Amino acid sequence: MGIRVSEKHGVNPSCAKCFYCQKNTADLLLLGKLPGDAEAPREATYHMDPCDECKGYMKRGIILIEVKDEAEMDKVEDERRSWKNQYDHLEDRKKPFPGYFIPNPYREGGWWVVSEDFVKRALTPELAEYLLKTRWCFVPKDASTAIGLRDEKGPICLDDSGESSEEQPEVSGESAS
Numbered sequence: 001m002g003i004r005v006s007e008k009h010g011v012n013p014s015c016a017k018c019f020y021c022q023k024n025t026a027d028l029l030l031l032g033k034l035p036g037d038a039e040a041p042r043e044a045t046y047h048m049d050p051c052d053e054c055k056g057y058m059k060r061g062i063i064l065i066e067v068k069d070e071a072e073m074d075k076v077e078d079e080r081r082s083w084k085n086q087y088d089h090l091e092d093r094k095k096p097f098p099g100y101f102i103p104n105p106y107r108e109g110g111w112w113v114v115s116e117d118f119v120k121r122a123l124t125p126e127l128a129e130y131l132l133k134t135r136w137c138f139v140p141k142d143a144s145t146a147i148g149l150r151d152e153k154g155p156i157c158l159d160d161s162g163e164s165s166e167e168q169p170e171v172s173g174e175s176a177s
């Protein structure tokens with residue numbers, strides 16, 4: 001598949017930011033001629049593949065990304081629903097890139113990696129089970145405050161005793177209680 005080069009912006013490069021940590025990755029996209037011959041953003045989130053660092057975090061624990069509040073979470077759900085209604089019935093190649101919805105709530109700045117044991121201890125069993133599969137989730141500020149994350153500095157892993165540890169976090173094995 002070739003790209004159409006823009007006379008104004010050439011191959012129109014854009015750096016892919018990691019969805020999770022928002023850092024630039026080595027992934028450089030050549031967007032070529034965009035609708036309206038627009039200049040590509042210098043950097044943006046184009047997909048939900050974790051960068052190598054976040055991939056490592058997800059192996060060791062669960063990434064929690066703080067967002068403003070519940071209303072922001074609801075907004076994301078509304079957007080997800082509307083995306084589904086608009087595009088889900090289309091063939092994959094007709095869906096806007098990357099073919100799935102990328103949530104973009106207002107982030108409050110908190111960012112943590114917690115152990116599986118922490119998740120099991122701090123959250124309801126249903127939520128914990130879900131997170132052990134997805135390996136990440138958004139947390140409204142109220143909730144991150146309530147479970148004590150706000151006092152920690154991220155990214156960290158909480159070990160089995162609830163103490164912060166940059167070393168080897170407990171991600172499997174004995175239960176906390």
Ligand SMILES: [Zn+2]
Binds near residue numbers: 023053
């Ligand atoms: Zn990342």
